[in-house]
Amino acid sequence: MDDGAELVQLLTPEGERVDHPVYSVDLTDAEYRSLYRDLVMSRRVDVEATALQRQGELGIWASLLGQEAAQVGAARAMLPQDFAFPTYREHAVAWCRNVDPLRLLALFRGVNLGGWDPNEHNFNLYTIVIGSQTLHATGYAMGMQRDGADAATLAFFGDGASSQGDVNEAFVWAAVFNPPIVFFCQNNQWAISEPLERQSKQPLYKRALGFGFPGVRVDGNDVLACLAVTKAALENAREGNGPTLIEAFTYRMGAHTTSDDPTRYRLSSELEAWKLKDPIERVRSFLFKNQLADAAFFEQLEAEADELATTIRDGVHEMVDPDPLSLFDTVYAELTPLLTEQRDTFERYLAGFAGERA
């Protein structure tokens, strides 16, 4: 059983700042508060989305509960010109990249398949097939390398994905071509029902050594450590020193998705133990203890989160189903003659129900 030893940690679960010989952060009071805000707001997106799924407004939702610090820390280490390649659970990364949460919810409601422009926020579309995006991130980084860009990619994946061929191929590519990429593995201990032991005999970060680049394990529930470690790795990549694998040791506090039932495969005591390491509570304690935020700040943030929740609820309720004929729109750059014919036939067919479909 992997107990998560050798973690880089800068903030204990009790909210105490600790030093690390290699990694550190030097933030202003406002920056500490800003990180806390990211954590709170992204959790609120998640809570609201989960509720909307239960109300039948979303088809499914993949909760990030418990992984806020890993994602916020990683995303806030990025520069605007860096590019993130998410799985389907990186809602807090999306938040930090200024992607409207409603764009995410639209996907899970089923009104589109992604629907945002990856180049608008340097945040790729969600990738649902496990691990595929690590190769895209590697190729994109090879492009940055050829462009001579001062930028890097950040490839997100999970412990389950670490078994995929694509992830291992991405490691090979990254090692031999040395493009500016950082692999950010959120080891949340569970791949749906399969525990980490089913994916790996040894800690995941150690795999990097076999491929020929450094691996580091960070407390994934410590936003400061995640920020420090990812920042260092991205800088290293931008400077042309090659890839790093970061294993953020964290925990999926919720179900895999709203369709999952974790009581069938894991003990509630495990969850209770991880609740004590909650990624948000420790920052709250830290802010309090060090008088970096006052009661007014927390009240204000609470109000802001409530407002976000309202916006999300209203936005989802207002989402209309797409026009049936739109399904032909972007299959190819231009509609082919055969698709045009199929579309026209379908349009005539639909017209036969005119009046009935009100």
Add this chain to the structure above:
Amino acid sequence: MPPITLAKAINQGLRKAMEADEKVLIMGEDVGKLGGVFRVTDGLQKDFGEDRVIDTPLAESGIIGTAIGLALRGYRPVCEIQFDGFVYPAFDQIVSQLAKMHNRSAGSVAMPVTIRIPFGGGIGAVEHHSESPEAYFCHTAGLKVVACSNPVDAYFMIQQAITSPDPVIFFEPKRRYWDKAELDTTATPLPLESAKVLRTGTDATLISYGPTVPVCLAAAAAAESEGRSLEVIDLRSLSPLDLPPLLASAEKTGRVVVVHEAPSECSLSSEIAARITEKAFFSLQAPVLRVTGFDTPYPPSRLEEDYLPDLDRVLDAVDRSMAY
């Protein structure tokens, strides 16, 4: 103008594309110093450098997956899959990612990736080196699938595939790599998605693509000596299909035989038979017949002459069509 081989014609087309657009990259196994196992990329790395002609690790999913990332960054990768039977490890990246990215992004992302695949049998190879996997890709929305049958088309089609905003699977008939033709590089090519009538005729229509096009042309020549006039159409584009010339021919001759190396079940010939039946039913004098590889695994090479459609099997099918 000396005749040029099909392999060399693709080589020259690639060179032209790389000169025209510095974002064009070549990626694949052994494409650099060696110039590819069929020498299709011969000399390109020497002239364009290792950053543009990339010898990749031996992992096909990696080739396509990284090409997708490069395309997202604004590059136009041309990937070589060394042999038809080696494309399957990349199937997921092609079908689930490459083909769908434009649609998934609601049109905001283009995926101008070309995947070159030498395909088909007839070279006495070992297993997995003689397959015809084109139908798998035609079945996938978002991909364009083309096959060249001669050096002239090869030269122009590869350039058109590379400039296409859509991902293109580019099948090269490996047993025709050494076929020669005169190439006028100043000619104006047909659009990539167009079929081409190679020989006009009135009694029956042969429809084919890739390596069996020359078989059909030879069959038509042989039939002529027996007083039978066969029309031969080269599909060139397998997806999307260019139906109008096929229908026009079917309406003229009333008899159609489709020829390809791939097995018949759920194949291009299935699709063409269905389309012609839907659109030209009252013009047909006989059902659309098919001459294809058998619905078996590709055989050991000592049996491939039995497996592959040849002139006699094509003419036998024409006879059966005429007998209706």
